[in-house]
Amino acid sequence: MSPAQRIDFVAGFVGDVWTGGRVEACDEYLAAHYTIHHDPGDPWDGQVLDAAAFKERVRQSRAPFPDQSFDIRHALAGPDSVAIGWFWSATHAGDLDGFPATGRVLRMSGATVYSIDTGNRICGHWQVADRLGIFQQLQRR
């Protein structure tokens, strides 16, 4: 894949799976094993996930935020990776780490570096997000 194709591929994955909630679409994008190299606050941080475990991670992560949406603002391709900077928004519709649903629209920004293997499959990521922003929005009265 060209750099532009790698970016489109990652944008497709984020759109289909994380925004759209089409969990089965993981099969079109992911390698057999997916490594979460760094993702503070993610319950699966540091783990290597097979397809079933990754899909379960998507389901559990999206459960409080069924209408969540990622807006990719920056996308850069390296030889075997793609970095994206994104804005996220979602209605807080379910329990999140002990915070019951508020019905509020929450917003957050973050950045992810996806690793692409030689078979053109996404095989892991390194991610940071502004988790403090979310907690400030949840604690507001």
Next chain:
Amino acid sequence: MSPAQRIDFVAGFVGDVWTGGRVEACDEYLAAHYTIHHDPGDPWDGQVLDAAAFKERVRQSRAPFPDQSFDIRHALAGPDSVAIGWFWSATHAGDLDGFPATGRVLRMSGATVYSIDTGNRICGHWQVADRLGIFQQLQRR
């Protein structure tokens, strides 16, 4: 500059100015006006800074963390930008938002997308960092 040269240039800026504290080195790297497009928690978020204002931002930001160090783990070049994913560490040696110096070594991760202008100068950034991680380290007893 080639993509590799753009990455080296940004790494030089981060090393000289943000890790090394060589504030005057800004003159070798920055455009006349520097835009902070997105940087939640940064007091200068959303502002356009001239050279003097940028140097003052570096001085004030580094004041609580005189030995701070950035370790770049990922670097990708786009046509007019460079994205880096980084780990930061520093001894908490001065007041930070009302938290008096603890002497602790704090650690944080983040990602920055630097904009590069047609004159090969850095003219702005978009950044996220795991601020929650820092607050958790400061609040630990």
